[in-house]
Amino acid sequence: MANVASTREATMARAVPVTSLARWQYLVLGLAIVTVIEVFYRWWQGMFAFTKGLDSTHPDFWTYWMPLLYIELPGIFGAGAILWYWIWRTRDRNLDNLPPQVEFRRWVSFLMWLIVYAYALYWGASFYTEQDAAWHNVVIRDTSFTPSHITEFYMSYPVYIVFGVASWLWARTRLPAYSKGFSVPLTLAIIGPYMILPNVGLNEFGHAFWIMEELFVAPLHWGFVTLGWAGLCILGVLVQGVLRCSRLLAQMQESRAGLSVV
Amino acid sequence: MAFFEVQPPASAQMSGEAARLSRLFDVLFYPILFFVITGTFHIHFMLTAGDWDFWTDWKDRQWWPIVVPVMALMFPVITQYAMWKYFRLPIGATLCMLALWFGAMMNRVWGFEAWAAYPANFVWPSILIPGALILDAVLLLTKNWVLTAIFGASAYGLIFAAANLPVIMPFHLPVDYYGNLLSLADVQALHYIRTATPEYLRLVERGTLRTFGGEVAVKIPFFTMFVCMMSYYFWWWVAKVFSLAVFTVRKKDVPAIQKFVEPEQIHEVAA
Numbered sequence: 442m443a444n445v446a447s448t449r450e451a452t453m454a455r456a457v458p459v460t461s462l463a464r465w466q467y468l469v470l471g472l473a474i475v476t477v478i479e480v481f482y483r484w485w486q487g488m489f490a491f492t493k494g495l496d497s498t499h500p501d502f503w504t505y506w507m508p509l510l511y512i513e514l515p516g517i518f519g520a521g522a523i524l525w526y527w528i529w530r531t532r533d534r535n536l537d538n539l540p541p542q543v544e545f546r547r548w549v550s551f552l553m554w555l556i557v558y559a560y561a562l563y564w565g566a567s568f569y570t571e572q573d574a575a576w577h578n579v580v581i582r583d584t585s586f587t588p589s590h591i592t593e594f595y596m597s598y599p600v601y602i603v604f605g606v607a608s609w610l611w612a613r614t615r616l617p618a619y620s621k622g623f624s625v626p627l628t629l630a631i632i633g634p635y636m637i638l639p640n641v642g643l644n645e646f647g648h649a650f651w652i653m654e655e656l657f658v659a660p661l662h663w664g665f666v667t668l669g670w671a672g673l674c675i676l677g678v679l680v681q682g683v684l685r686c687s688r689l690l691a692q693m694q695e696s697r698a699g700l701s702v703v
Numbered sequence: 704m705a706f707f708e709v710q711p712p713a714s715a716q717m718s719g720e721a722a723r724l725s726r727l728f729d730v731l732f733y734p735i736l737f738f739v740i741t742g743t744f745h746i747h748f749m750l751t752a753g754d755w756d757f758w759t760d761w762k763d764r765q766w767w768p769i770v771v772p773v774m775a776l777m778f779p780v781i782t783q784y785a786m787w788k789y790f791r792l793p794i795g796a797t798l799c800m801l802a803l804w805f806g807a808m809m810n811r812v813w814g815f816e817a818w819a820a821y822p823a824n825f826v827w828p829s830i831l832i833p834g835a836l837i838l839d840a841v842l843l844l845t846k847n848w849v850l851t852a853i854f855g856a857s858a859y860g861l862i863f864a865a866a867n868l869p870v871i872m873p874f875h876l877p878v879d880y881y882g883n884l885l886s887l888a889d890v891q892a893l894h895y896i897r898t899a900t901p902e903y904l905r906l907v908e909r910g911t912l913r914t915f916g917g918e919v920a921v922k923i924p925f926f927t928m929f930v931c932m933m934s935y936y937f938w939w940w941v942a943k944v945f946s947l948a949v950f951t952v953r954k955k956d957v958p959a960i961q962k963f964v965e966p967e968q969i970h971e972v973a974a
Contacts, residue, residue: 559737
């Protein structure tokens with residue numbers, strides 16, 4: 442792996458225009474990965490949910506739906522673990538003397554990670570969660586692993602968890618303030634939605650053993666509501682970002698390199 | 704008059720490059736804000752007011768005008784707090800309702816209609832944006848959250864019924880259904896069966912609404928107005944928590960972090 446510090450020193454030697462500050466290709470790559478996965482599952486649901494997914498005791502269900510579950514959980518978390526390890530392994534071990542230009546560029550990268558996390562969070566918390574209501578209002582469940590749940594709980598939630606933790610680790614390993622203290626809003630904005638997945642355990646226990654059936658606003662579901670509130674702590678991250686980047690811009694204007702960012 | 708004085712934006716005091724960098728930050732953060740609000744606001748709303756928002760037959764004249772605006776008030780107030788207090792941007796409520804509308808419409812089309820085959824005119828989302836516009840406009844004009852709670856939240860609660868009236872009115876037309884007086888929405892509900900729990904196997908409107916009728920339907924928005932006014936105070940108070948920009952720092956790390964954050968952002972904890 443390239444040494445972060447030596448790369449930084451090498452790039453400091455040349456000034457580049459601020460217009461090339463953002464590595465847009467990585468943002469596009471991240472959004473594309475999320476989009477491909479999420480749209481594939483929506484297509485799969487359209488093709489096979491009502492034809493092969495209504496009876497969990499039928500062999501077709503074990504051909505078209507359960508294999509997805511067996512692949513996606515280890516696959517998504519396995520890929521996530523590799524990503525998290527790579528972010529940690531390539532951490533910057535010298536954050537005390539970061540030039541403002543470098544730190545500002547890292548803030549841009551950090552925001553791109555958050556964009557991918559937010560986009561994945563939209564798919565999981567908004568699109569597929571309300572879509573679950575559509576499924577449960579036409580089909581009485583005979584399993585906890587419905588076609589809607591296999592997509593929603595065990596694919597879309599892990600995807601945003603992976604990118605959320607990656608964002609947190611990125612900040613922890615690349616930004617000075619985040620490496621020396623725990624950002625309360627960032628931690629809450631990641632941990633809250635993350636905890637929605639364990640809360641699925643409570644939800645499915647209730648549906649299986651208390652036969653709640655499918656009133657969507659039943660109190661059993663309110664754990665999801667309160668955990669979702671934590672995501673709004675992104676507002677605190679915004680304040681942290683504006684405070685720090687304002688200082689960085691002032692420092693960059695004063696520095697000899699001016700506003701040429703590397 | 705001071706009201707009409709134009710202050711130069713902060714970016715005008717920066718160099719051109721600094722202004723561009725500042726706007727780059729904005730360009731990157733708005734998608735984060737939009738998608739996070741869509742995800743979190745939508746999951747909050749769908750699991751508290753969802754059934755009243757999903758189905759036309761649940762859009763009655765008693766509970767729908769109360770539950771939906773009251774439950775939908777939390778996120779706009781919290782976002783207004785952050786965007787106004789720190790940035791003087793009067794966009795909090797409108798941004799939230801736009802995000803909610805986007806999230807709801809995406810699933811009503813691709814989930815309820817395209818996948819589960821419910822007709823679009825049975826599962827359309829409630830109209831909340833006019834109330835949000837008023838909430839933001841009152842905050843912008845008064846520059847005072849207390850006045851916004853009194854007048855803005857009141858108007859937000861009152862206008863919900865009026866804003867949705869053109870859409871819901873056709874579905875409240877009476878139908879003689881095999882000798883029973885039903886609304887068109889009730890007939891829709893009988894034809895598009897939801898899972899058979901008592902809450903779905905019923906006529907949503909009953910009791911005094913079917914007997915007293917008109918006057919009760921007018922009283923409901925005023926009750927909503929009152930509840931929204933009280934709720935605004937509560938959520939504005941709670942909003943401080945969501946905008947906290949603090950770092951918890953071990954005592955030994957405090958000197959190291961002081962270079963990078965403002966003093967009030969440091970919350971020292973035991974090592």
